[in-house]
Amino acid sequence: MGLLQLLKTQFLCHLIICYVFVLSGLIVNVLQLCTLPLWFVNKQLARRINVRLCYCISSQMVAVLEWWSGSECTLYTDPKSYPLYGKENAIVVLNHSFEIDFLCGWTFCERFGVLGSSKVLAKKELAYVPVIGWMWYFLEIVFCKRKWEEDRRTVAQDLQNLKDYPEKFWFLLYCEGTRFTPKKHQISMKVAETKGLAKLKYHLLPRTKGFWVTVQNLRGSAAAVYDSTLNFRNNETPTLLGILNGKKYHADLYVRRIPLESIPEDEAECAAWLHKLYQEKDSFQEQYAQTGHYPGPIMSPSRRPWTLINWLFWSCLLLYPLGLLLAQLISSGSMLTILASVAFCSAASLGVRWMIGQTEINKGSSYGNKEVTLNNN
Secondary structure (H helix, E strand, C coil): CCCCHHHHHCHHHHHHHHHHHHHHHHHHHHHHHHHHHHCCCCCCHHHHHHHHHHHHHHHHHHHHHHHHCCCEEEEEEEECHHCCCCCEEEEEECCCCCCCCHHHHHHHHCCCCCCCEEEEEEEHHCCCCCCCHHHHHHHHCCCEECCCCHHHHHHHHHHHHHHHHCCCEEEEEECCCCCCCHHHHHHHHHHHHHHHCCCCCCCCCCHHHHHHHHHHHHHCCCEEEEEEEEHHHCCCCCCHHHCCCCCCCCCCCCCEEHHHHCCCCCCHHHHHHHHHHHHHHHHHHHHHHCCCCCCCCEEECCCHHHHHHHHHHHHHHHHHHHHHHHHHHHHHCCHHHHHHHHHHHHHHHHHHHHHHHHHHHHCCCCCCCCHHHHCCC
């Protein structure tokens, strides 16, 4: 192990990365709050400003993946579709099997210049979480309660509000509704059996209602669905802690562009179409397991420098005053001050460990662990 790699595994480095991320995120949240009056004067300008502010936060996580850990992402896609990526609004359907699949989705957005404006369908509770949740609120992320009767109306309204969005955006959608685990897969396949649906080996049954509502309300603004299937080489199961430790992973992403007009408008027909799509996604994963690659040519875009530049900017801005403060604390010689600083750092380290732990698969949502909840397809 080289010196640089050894340095990346040190918890102090992780603490510094998280310190810069959290403090810069809170600063951005305050700046976003200051844009509220502008919404009543020039809504589109306020939206454009918030896209740039959100990029300041989300691009830091992409920078950790791309520049700190040096992870690579190979894109398999149709050369005819490739020039359209980043030039049109789209719904991106992702599989949900890894702890960092959301980060790979953001990297996909970053490579084509839509990271700052990318959207997701997220749990309502996340809107109250500082930094990421507050950032998403100002970005007009679509939040849901996972209660269909309530979500059907509110989600549709939020999606309609995006029709005049001034920036190109991708709407990232995990149709499985929750991250893949063996227990959830077993329950999901029992439901498939009772409903007479084809069983899947690598995916959970997709939640068709949310997909149908998304497609229906983005017709006319989104041009296509990007069916995206993710896997990692050498059967690796990447973790956020591994990324922070500087471990390099290699992701392979297979993307198919499907024109939105080819997707049925009728709800039942759309549901059948989505189930067929997931059967195809399962066959792609089976091919990857057997051959180590997806079908089609490789059209991988290169890393852009902006994530690194943004990360270095915030690091320089926030670490300099922190260094001055630490120097003053040490030179003061006050035991009480030093003990208070140690206590603060200890509390911060526990907070960082807790946040990292929340990304682990075994700490994921319990949604999908009960068979009764899966009957809402």
